[in-house]
Amino acid sequence: MRILIRNAFFYVLLLLWELTGCVDAIELDYPGTVDVVVVEGTLTDLAEPQIIRLSRSKSDPLTGRPGFLTISGAKVEVLVDSAEVVEAFETVAGTYRLPADFRGKVGHAYQLRFTLSDGTRYESSQQIMPAVPPIGKVTAEFNPKSISPLLVQGHTAGHDFFLDTQDPADQSNYYRWDWRLWESRRWCRTCEQGAYSIYNVVTTYDEYGGAHYETGDNLFESCFYPPRPRNGLPTPYWVYDYECRTQCWAILWSSELNLFADSYTNGGAITHRKVAQIPFYQRAPALVEIRQLGLTPAAYRFFKDLQDQTQNNGGVADPPPTASVGNVKNAADPREITIGFFTASSVATARYWLDRSDAIGVPPGLFMALMGREPIPEPPPPGFSYIQIVDTKTTSSRPYTAVCVENEKQTAQKPVGWQQ
Numbered sequence: 042m043r044i045l046i047r048n049a050f051f052y053v054l055l056l057l058w059e060l061t062g063c064v065d066a067i068e069l070d071y072p073g074t075v076d077v078v079v080v081e082g083t084l085t086d087l088a089e090p091q092i093i094r095l096s097r098s099k100s101d102p103l104t105g106r107p108g109f110l111t112i113s114g115a116k117v118e119v120l121v122d123s124a125e126v127v128e129a130f131e132t133v134a135g136t137y138r139l140p141a142d143f144r145g146k147v148g149h150a151y152q153l154r155f156t157l158s159d160g161t162r163y164e165s166s167q168q169i170m171p172a173v174p175p176i177g178k179v180t181a182e183f184n185p186k187s188i189s190p191l192l193v194q195g196h197t198a199g200h201d202f203f204l205d206t207q208d209p210a211d212q213s214n215y216y217r218w219d220w221r222l223w224e225s226r227r228w229c230r231t232c233e234q235g236a237y238s239i240y241n242v243v244t245t246y247d248e249y250g251g252a253h254y255e256t257g258d259n260l261f262e263s264c265f266y267p268p269r270p271r272n273g274l275p276t277p278y279w280v281y282d283y284e285c286r287t288q289c290w291a292i293l294w295s296s297e298l299n300l301f302a303d304s305y306t307n308g309g310a311i312t313h314r315k316v317a318q319i320p321f322y323q324r325a326p327a328l329v330e331i332r333q334l335g336l337t338p339a340a341y342r343f344f345k346d347l348q349d350q351t352q353n354n355g356g357v358a359d360p361p362p363t364a365s366v367g368n369v370k371n372a373a374d375p376r377e378i379t380i381g382f383f384t385a386s387s388v389a390t391a392r393y394w395l396d397r398s399d400a401i402g403v404p405p406g407l408f409m410a411l412m413g414r415e416p417i418p419e420p421p422p423p424g425f426s427y428i429q430i431v432d433t434k435t436t437s438s439r440p441y442t443a444v445c446v447e448n449e450k451q452t453a454q455k456p457v458g459w460q461q
Contacts, residue, residue, distance in 0.1 A: 076097065076098070076099050076100070077097065077098050077378050077379060077380050078095065078096075078097055078112070078163065078369070078379045078380070078381075079095070079096045079097065079098055079109070079379075079380045079381050080093070080094070080095060080153070080163075080165070080367065080369045080379065080380070080381030080382070080383055081093070081094040081381050081382075082094065082153060082381075082382075082383045082384075083334075083383075083384055083385070083386055084119070084139075084144075084145040084151055084168075084170070084384070084385040084386070085144065085145055085334070085385075085386055085387070085388045086144050086145045086146060086147060086170065086387050086388060087144060087388050087390070088144060089144075090138055090141075091129075091138065091139040091143055091144065091145075092136060092137070092138055092139075093117055093119075093129055093136075093137040093138075093139075093153065093155075093383070094135055094136055094137070095111070095112035095115055095117070095135050095137065095155065096109045096110060096111050096112055096135050097109065097110050097111075097112055098380065111134040111135025111136075112135050112157065113131060113134045113135060113158075114131070114157075114158040115131075115137070115155045115156060115157050115158065116128075116155060116156045117129040117131075117137040117153075117154075117155040118153075118154050118155070119139060119151055119152065119153055119154075120151070120152040120153075120154060121149060121150070121151060122149055122150050123150065123152075123167075127139055127140065127143055128140075137155075145170045145385045145386075145387070146170065147170050147171070147172045147387050148169065148170065148172075149169070149170055149385075150167050150168065150169045150170075151167070151168050151169075151170065151383075151385045152164060152165055152166070152167045152168070152383075153165040153369065153383040161371065161373070162371070162372040162373065163369055163370065163371055163372060163379065164369070164370065164372050165368050165369045165370075165382075165383035166339065166368040168337055168339075168340070168368075168383065168384045168385045169337065169385070170335075170385035170386065170387055171214070171215075171335040171336065171337060171386070171387060172209075172335055172387050173214075173216070173333055173334060173335030173386070173387040173388065173389050174206050174207055174208065174209060174214075174333075174389065175206070175389045176204050176205075176206055176331060176333050176389045176390070176391040177204065177205035177206050177207065178204065178205045179202065179203070179204045179331055179391045179393050180202070180203050180204075180313075181200045181201065181202050181203075181319075181329075181393060181395060182200065182201050182203070183198070183199075183200055183321075183397075183399045183400050183401065184198070184199060184200065184201045184318075185197065185198045185401065185402065186198075187199030187200065187201050187318045187319075187320075187321075188318055188320050188321075192320065193320055193322070193405055193410045194405065194409075194410075194413065196320070196321070196404070196405050196410070198320075198321040198400065198401070198402050198404070199318050199319050199320045199321050200317075200318070200319045200321070200395060200397075200400075201315055201317070201318055202220070202315070202316055202317035202318070202319065202329065202331060202393070203313045203314060203315055203316065204218075204311075204314055204316050204331060204333070204391070205310065205311065205312045205313065205314070206310075206311045206314075206333065206389075207310055207311070208303045208306060208307065208308060208309055208310070208311055209308065210307060210308025211307075211308065212307075213302070213303065213304070213307070213338070214302075214303045214307075214335065215300075215301070215302050215303075215335065215336040215337070215338060215340070215341035216300065216301040216302075216303075216333060216334065216335065216336065217298065217299065217300050217301075217334045217336050217341075217344060217386070218299040218301075218314075218316035218317070218331065218332065218333055218334070219294065219295040219299065219317075219332050219334070220294070220295045220316070220317040220319070220329060220330060220331055220332060221292065221293070221294055221295075221329075221330040221332065222292070222293040222294075222319060222327055222328070222329055222330075223290045223291070223292060223293075223327060223328040223329075223452075223456045223459065224290065224291045224293065224322060224323065224325070224327050224407050225288070225289075225290055225291075225325050225327075225461075226285060226289050226290060226291045226407055226408075226451065227284055227285060227407075227408070228282050228283065228284055228285065228408050228416050229283060229284065229285035229286070229289050229442075229443040229444065229445050229446075229451070230264065230282070230283045230443035230444075230446075231280060231281070231282050231283075231412070232264035232265075232266075232280065232281050232282075232283070233264075233279075233280045234266060234267075234276070234278060234279060234280070234427075235264040235265055235266040235267070235281075235428070236264065236265055236281060236419060236426070236427075236428045236430060236439075236440075237263070237264055237265070237281070237283045237419070237440070237441050237443050238256060238261050238262075238263070238264075238265045238430060238441070239256070239260070239261060239262055239434070239435055239437070239441055240256040240257055240258065240259060240260060240261050240432075240434045240435070241256065241257040241258075241259040241260075241261040241265075242254050242255070242256060242257065242261070242265040242430055243255055243256070243257045244267065244268060246271060249272060250270070250271035250272035250273075251270075251272060252267060252268065252270065252271070253431075254267065254428065254429065254430045254431065255430065255431040255432070255433055256430065256431070256432050256433050256434045256435075257434075258434070262443075262444050265428075265430070267428055277427060279427040280417055281417060281418065281419040281440070282408075282416040282417050282418055282419075283418070283419070283440060283441065283442060283443040284418070284442050284443070285442060285443060285444075285445050286441075286442035286443060286444055286445070287444070287445055287453055288445075288453065288455070289445030289451055289452070289453055290451060290452050290453075290455075290456060290459075291407065291411070291450065291451050292449065292450055292451055292452060293450075295317065298344055298347060298348040298351075299315075299316055299317075300336075300341065300344055300345055300348055301314070302341060302345075316331055316333075317329065317331060319395065320410065321397070321400050321402070321404045322404055322405065322406070322407045322410045322411075323404050323405075323406055323407045323410075324397060324400070324404060325397075326394065326395060326396045326397055326460070326461065327395045327397070328392060328393070328394060328395070328456050328458050328459050328460075329392065329393045329395050330390055330391070330392045330393075330458075331390065331391045331392075331393065332388055332389075332390050333388065333389040333390070334386040334387070334388050335386055335387045335388075336384065336386060337384055337385070339368060339382075339384075340382060340384040340386070343367055343368070343382045344382070366378060366379060366380060367379065367380055367381045367382040367383075368382050368383060368384075369381060369382070369383060392457070392458040394458065394459075394460050418440060419439060419440035420440075421438065421439060421440060422438065422439060426439070
């Protein structure tokens with residue numbers, strides 16, 4: 042879900058805070074008392090990272106405004122078919138990953154269990170992974186008004202994606218669609234009040250307290266942030282951006298819920314269903330993956346409630362916002378409010394090469410779309426730079442190019458289906 046629940050829940054809490062000054066919709070007594078565990082986790086049957094995210098929503102004690110803190114140091118595990126225990130390991134703060142070879146299977150039952158560092162235990166309801174039909178035809182149409190003007194600084198152009206699929210007969214089916222997008226990127230690293238260095242940087246001081254920097258012997262490949270000046274001089278603000286050394290792809294995920302229940306179309310064809318709106322970030326082609334997930338009835342109800350709270354039109358007929366609590370409970374105190382949902386979904390996928398040959402207009406550029414500004418490269422010598430690092434190791438001249446660090450937001454591995 043790629044922090045979808047956390048973002049949506051934050052929206053609900055913030056709206057409640059702005060409207061009422063408190064969040065009594067989840068039965069809290071007075072402003073500034075929000076302190077709830079937030080859980081995000083969907084197991085799939087794909088060969089992809091299986092991730093559980095834990096965080097805590099806490100109100101600022103002075104303003105009551107809600108915020109989030111990651112939960113580290115928890116023991117996280119998934120119980121398979123009430124028998125096999127599979128442990129997840131923390132990769133970054135609040136993010137827990139199951140073993141690389143683990144994936145769900147249709148018809149099998151899964152339950153999340155985790156214990157916080159203070160010994161508090163939580164567990165989800167059991168979820169049986171439902172099957173999902175394959176995706177049929179996928180089409181894309183350029184739409185100059187596809188995207189909300191609030192998303193990319195007034196830019197609204199994008200491609201609307203549609204699919205066909207055959208709903209199975211004689212059973213109730215619940216669907217959620219999302220998408221993943223790979224965009225080629227030029228800029229790989231941003232250093233705020235620092236500078237990128239291939240090797241570690243050694244700091245020395247002269248008799249006046251002035252700092253001098255030169256490279257050491259250890260491979261570093263990151264931003265170097267200079268220490269505060271000893272001479273008491275104020276530190277100016279700057280930011281430098283660095284181009285990619287190798288080919289690199291940005292990975293972007295959908296951020297809206299797209300749900301469907303076959304209550305009135307059971308066994309019929311689902312045709313020309315809009316499942317994605319891909320922003321026109323840049324002229325360069327991109328790769329789009331459409332994902333069709335099968336939901337359990339309980340998961341559908343949770344996400345539908347979340348969708349109604351975060352994507353309604355705000356009219357007078359809309360119900361007031363409330364926070365959906367989900368299916369994770371404190372094992373010792375079921376009355377404790379927890380937010381989020383753990384579930385298991387079979388996933389059908391289809392990848393589409395978006396060449397953007399039909400796009401009209403001027404896109405903002407990928408960097409501008411993601412960062413909200415134009416890139417600011419470090420000035421090459423002899424131009425002025427806020428930080429001067431003497432390189433004693435490489436024959437390259439500044440500014441350096443940056444490595445494409447593997448993470449959820451970018452990759453140096455060529456995506457399957459990329460045509461360039």
